[in-house]
Amino acid sequence: MCGRYIRRSDKQRITEHFRLHGEPPFPLPPDFNIAPTTFQPVIRLQRDTHEREALLMRWGIVPFTAKSLDEYKGISTINARAESIQSGIWKRLFERQRCLIPADGFYEWDTILPSRLSGPKSTKPRKKPMRFWLKNDPVFAFAGLWDAWRNPDTGEWLQSFAIITTEANDLLASIHTRMPVILHPRDYARWIDRSGDSPLPLDLLKPFDAAEMQAAEANPKVNNARNNGEELLDKPDDEPEEGQMLF
DNA sequence: CCAGACGTTGTT
């Protein structure tokens, strides 16, 4: 799954990498701990001009069919399984509302059960965060879907997005069964196409080549979504190794 | 995703 990610590329780099029509009209500070329900930049085609635009959307889809925000509280729509993308709530979005999510990395957690932890008895599993990124490019794109929901009380529109997941590649398989779908730049245009003329880009929903990715232990501070900053990227040097005892 | 809260009434 993908439930936390990083975006540190500045406006200029994102504009160039994604060949946006213009720079995003909102601030884009680096964020080392992006969590669900927050508003993040998403790239899609403008329907009329077919230009690539970046706009802010909420992470976690609120489908246009929702009668209230509460209806989708408690159910996770931050990810969409590639395997179920052509059914239910996702079908319409996959056919017409695909988007790119700019990122520089993402986190996955290795859950270590209490029975495998040394030292004093503990009952809670330990959550060890790992950071993943691409070797060849600092910035990349998750395959995303978006939707717009009109609040019946206020009349306001809420735009929201989800990140598509697929089976894990060899790099992630040891800690997780799933990973986010990462798109190669050569496939961006096909992914965000809205004309409906071309066949659905089902072939792009594959695990990214493990040989093109890197992984490292991240700072456990990343577990709390209130923490942020560059120091979250890597495990502190003075941190003891797993299972090691201090005397 | 993880962390942390999770309740009511009445009074100030």
Added chain:
DNA sequence: GTCTGG
């Protein structure tokens, strides 16, 4: 909107 269950 679209699919499933009855």
Added chain:
DNA sequence: CCAGACGTTGTT
């Protein structure tokens, strides 16, 4: 036909 759901991950 109408009514009602429509999701993911992890863990056991």
Added chain:
DNA sequence: GTCTGG
């Protein structure tokens, strides 16, 4: 256990 907030 389950829901909310970030």
